[in-house]
Amino acid sequence: MTTENQAQEAEKGHLFGNKYLWILGIVIALAIASNVIMYIWFTSPARIGVAEVNGEVITKDEFIKAIIAQNGQSALDWIIENKLIYQEAKKEGISVSDEEIESRMSEIRSSFGSQESFLSILSLYGLTEEAFKEQLIPRMLAEKIIMKDKDISDKDLIEFFAKNKSSFDEKEQVKLRHILLKTLEEAQQAEEELRNGKDFGTLAKEMSIDTATSSNGGEMGWVGKGVLDPALEKVVFSLNKGERTSVVKTSFGYEIAEVLDKKAARSVTFEEVKDRVKEAYIEDIVQQNYSDWVQGLKSVADIKYYISPGK
Incomplete structure (x- = not known):
């Protein structure tokens, strides 16, 4: 499964289910691609090929290009986007504090049910909280940049809650x-x-x-x-x-x-979940605007490719 497909699968439950599963999908795909490439280079550094077919060598370069073709374009695009986000945040003087990161991580742990459950899911994929956090930070920066000129009223939140109430129960x-x-x-x-x-x-x-x-x-x-x-x-x-x-x-x-x-399942009131409603409302706005915003950054950036990953 490619990085893009993993993100799409996770995104099915994105807004009101576990909205952070898509980040997990990205981290897993990046880890798989990088680990396979590292294994190839360091387990047989002197060997040119990884296999032969009727005497014809399949080279390391061919194999790595195949890995890149499977996962590489989405993974590379993701890394490029992160670089652009960090650069834009620096230009606009926007940052996220350690306290904000920890607060969001606490929210994520809770969204998985508990700290134990979150760590268990990460462990099953051979991942760490740090790897997850590395992919979360640029998303938080993008959220701040996109939302910086947008006002949110209680009326907006109440309407959003009413439209999506079952998702907050x-x-x-x-x-x-x-x-x-x-x-x-x-x-x-x-x-x-x-x-x-x-x-x-x-x-x-x-x-x-x-x-x-x-x-x-x-x-x-x-x-x-x-x-x-x-x-x-x-x-x-x-x-x-x-x-x-x-x-x-x-x-x-x-x-x-x-x-x-x-x-048991339980119906909730707006006041009980107002903070969650605001978070989901912001996430919805960011999701609607993210693609056009990041494409705008790419359109004016000087991006040079030294490999040609396939789609």
């Missing part, structure tokens, strides 16, 4: 702990130990490969819909408090999860 949540394993055999072994009375938290510490949660007995905290792997989400939201899944095959491996608690 609290969705059903589950408090989970889980055990993630590489193989079906390991998962079946873990399931058997649980059936024989082994403590779930102890087993998670001993066997789970999710490094973000294993030391805490597999606890992921509160998780809303749209965060978990779809296969696991479907099962856990059908369970009652205290119930446990059987082995579930997910995109990360094999998982066993236990529902520690549940919160």
Whole structure:
């Protein structure tokens, strides 16, 4: 899946679901492309080719160009956009403080249900908070630049809330702990130990490969819909408090999860979620204006390409 496609997939739940999943998609795609290229160069520095077909060598350059063709144009465009955003922010004297970044990161952690859940999702992709934050900062700068001359009234927010009320209502949540394993055999072994009375938290510490949660007995905290792997989400939201899944095959491996608690969906008032409404309203305006704004920056920039990534 290309960077662009990953961002589009994440964007499906963008505005009122988990609006930060698209950043995660970008970070993952950039990491995959760069890691593969680094592996090629440093595991066989003296070798010209990566394979042969009937004696004809497939060179490193050919292979890297293929990787770039799959992920490169979107990834390179993303990096160029970030450079332009930083340059524009510097020109306009706009910055984001450490406090603003941490506040936004706190919001993001909450949008994933909890700190544990957020770290768990990052860990499953081999990512860190720092890598995520690096992609978030230019987005925050762009938001400030786009919004700097725009006034927001309570009337605007109330109308926006009324139009999108169901999106702000609290969705059903589950408090989970889980055990993630590489193989079906390991998962079946873990399931058997649980059936024989082994403590779930102890087993998670001993066997789970999710490094973000294993030391805490597999606890992921509160998780809303749209965060978990779809296969696991479907099962856990059908369970009652205290119930446990059987082995579930997910995109990360094999998982066993236990529902520690549940919160029912709840309708909210404007005053309860006014801050969230304002954030979503700003995000909506930024989303509507971002493409034209960044294209404007590109149109007057001196951009030189030294590679030719394909679409």
